Amino acid sequence: MKIDKELGYKVRRYLIKKGVETPMVDVRLNRDEKIELIQDNMKTIIEVLGLDTTDDSISGTPERVAKMYVDELCLGLDYSRFPACTIFKNKMGYDQMVLQKNITFYSICEHHFVSINGSAHVGYIPNGNVIGLSKLNRVVNFFARRPQVQERLNEQIFYALECILGTYDVAVLMQAEHLCVKSRGVGDVNSEMTTSKLGGKFFDVSKLRNEFLTLATQ
Secondary structure, eight states: OOBOHHHHHHHHHHHHHHTOSOOOOOOOOOHHHHHHHHHHHHHHHHHHTTOOTTSTTTTTHHHHHHHHIIIIITGGGOGGGOBOOOEEEOTTOOOSOEEEEEEEEEEEETTTOOEEEEEEEEEEOOSSEEEOHHHHHHHHHHHHSSEEOHHHHHHHHHHHHHHHHTOSOEEEEEEEEEHHHHSSTTOOTTOOEEEEEEOTHHHHOHHHHHHHHHHHHO
16 A cells, blocks of 8 residues: 555644544554564463463464554554545546445444444545545545544544545545444444534535435435
8 A cells, every 4th residue: 555654644733633633642662662562461461361371372362463453453543654645636627526435444442442343435526636536445444443433533534535635525424333332331232323524515505415415325
């Protein structure tokens, strides 16, 4: 995947301005240092639970978990790995809604560190520029790959696209299942959560708002 560090930091500044950035601190650790520390602490957790860390099935688990968190589940905490977003001039003058549905995402709940799995539906109206279609998927998944609550995730994707596309005419609808609800606590295996963020014409023009919500959910 191509990355654009400068765009990533630009988006981060925009999210901070909008008040929707994930609370983060600079731990001043490189990748290998993070993996080593997580590995050591994961081994402690496994030992406290009473599992045998010398067993061949478990002995490599602390390292696997550490690499999974740093390189996969939480890669969205590192803006130097923000995806490059190819932007094209809207030469054909297209002025209607662009909608990409059913963007699959995987995240983790910041309250319990268990899975959030779902789909995002993203729409926008071009304002001089259009974005490469796969880049919408990449933006969604960048912000999903960090500890999250769905409401903030929804807003981060919305404002990131607002920043990248240079338009307020953006809409994001998300539907997800939360294993912190399904696999623990209340144990409601049938529940799902829906959030949305509509801006510009998607908020102001009821006909367009209804069109987006109808197309996104049908």
